[in-house]
Amino acid sequence: MMGIDFLPDKPIYQQLIDLIAGNIIRGTLNPGEKLPSVRDYAIEAGVNANTMQRVYKELEQMEITETKRGQGSFVTEDEVKIAMLRNEMKEQLVTSFIQSVEALGFTKSEILQHLQERGGKDD
Amino acid sequence: MIELKNITKKYGRRKALEDLTLSLPQGKIIGLVGENGSGKTTLLKLISGLVTPDSGRATFSGSRITRKVATNIAYMPDADLFYPYFTVGQLIEFYESQFIDFNPAKAKEIARFLNLSLDLKINNLSKGNRGRVKIAVTLGREADYYLLDEPFSGLDPMVRDDIAKGLIRFTDPERQTVLLSTHELKEVEPLLDEIVVLRGGRIIAHEAVDVIRDTYGKDATSWMVSLFREGS
The missing domain is CATH 1.10.10.10 (Winged helix-like DNA-binding domain superfamily/Winged helix DNA-binding domain)
Incomplete structure (x- = not known):
């Protein structure tokens, strides 16, 4: 509501x-x-x-x-607990991403290359 | 704890409630959903002691529910109930004279929380503000159970929002239970602990919201739609 x-x-x-x-x-x-x-x-x-x-x-x-x-x-x-939480959430995010990607039949190298080309924030 | 056992209530030949069994524990917000005519209002009135069952037993802490027992139970009807020439403040005084568990200070605090001014006349209020007043005087009672018949119906989103906030703010999740009927399940779901689904005077499901999402992987609205599909 x-x-x-x-x-x-x-x-x-x-x-x-x-x-x-x-x-x-x-x-x-x-x-x-x-x-x-x-x-x-x-x-x-x-x-x-x-x-x-x-x-x-x-x-x-x-x-x-x-x-x-x-x-x-x-x-x-x-800080250790927060770092662990951060890793856990990263892992979750990547796992669900990989599942979607694999479900559509993209290869790992194809996706990796695309991610590198696409860039993004790195600071 | 309120317990209903094998309750049947007829109006003429029509069974408004049929062999209905239900427990309402303390400290929960429970949604009562179902189509028009499914028995929601009859059920709320029966728990408030306004309607007596033809058969079966309705108890509050072990005693049969009568109007006297219902002093611990606050019922808010769907209809406008007020004396139009009263101001909000006078209505609060009137409620104080009618209900032993009424706390005028709490009612005034709720009125303030909902931005209602005490010297406004009821018949000059918008529909939304009348909805707010109803909630203020109902929750102004220190009841164990609040039975609210369609508290959100026909009100704009701002008012629904205020009423929802009022419900969270002014009921004690440790000991008070709210049973509210609604057609706006999608919007109301985050407020609820449990959902009771009525169909043709019978309970076809009673489930905790978390369980619905955990077990069926869908929200309450889709869950209810699938219940009706299976049942028809």
Whole structure:
């Protein structure tokens, strides 16, 4: 209803986890930064508070965030954890890319060459 | 916990609800969907104690639901219910006189959250603002269950948005349950924990939204469409 358009084939909590993880990797959420309260974030995203509670719980289990008693949830300051998250998301992205590419019968060298020719940001 | 067991309700010869069994746990937002005439409003009224079943048993924390038990249950009808000459503030006072669990401070806070001014007269309000007022006085009750009949229907996206935010902001997911009927499943899905699908007075499915997406790999709307295809 609000801000976020969710994809139809994936649980909403999963999409919110990916969104927050993406913000951490992108640097729009910094290490040590405080997340909004579950209720406030639920209102902002237009989702059920139980859904958001699950998102926060899973982020904590993934050790991407930490809950400090009485203060709320914070992005981890552990750079190793963030690097691991970054690798994981890269792996996911590449895996799904390769699956689509192979499904259409393109060869690895053909795609590699195309990617190099096409260029892109490298900084 | 509200439990309905083998409920049947007839209007004349027509069965509005037929052998319906349903549990509504605490702390959930549950969507009630189905075509017009499938029994949604009858079901909401029955849980509020406004309609008595012909057979079967409806209980709230173990006691049979009557109007008295329904003091813990707030029902919001689809229709406009107000006294048009009241101001929003006077309506809040009126509700305070009618419902033992009504918290005027909470109702006023919700009104403020929805940008409603207390000295506006009800009959001068737009349809959207009347929708906001209904939500403010309904959620102003400290009820265990909120039963909302079509809270989004016929309202523009801005108002639907406000009402959705109000629902998240002013209900306690630990202990309060919202059961709302809707035709706007696509839009409302992110608000919901569970969905109950009614057809011809019977429940044809009751499922958690996460499970629908995890198990069937589709959103609630496509899931519902496929249920109806299989069933017909």
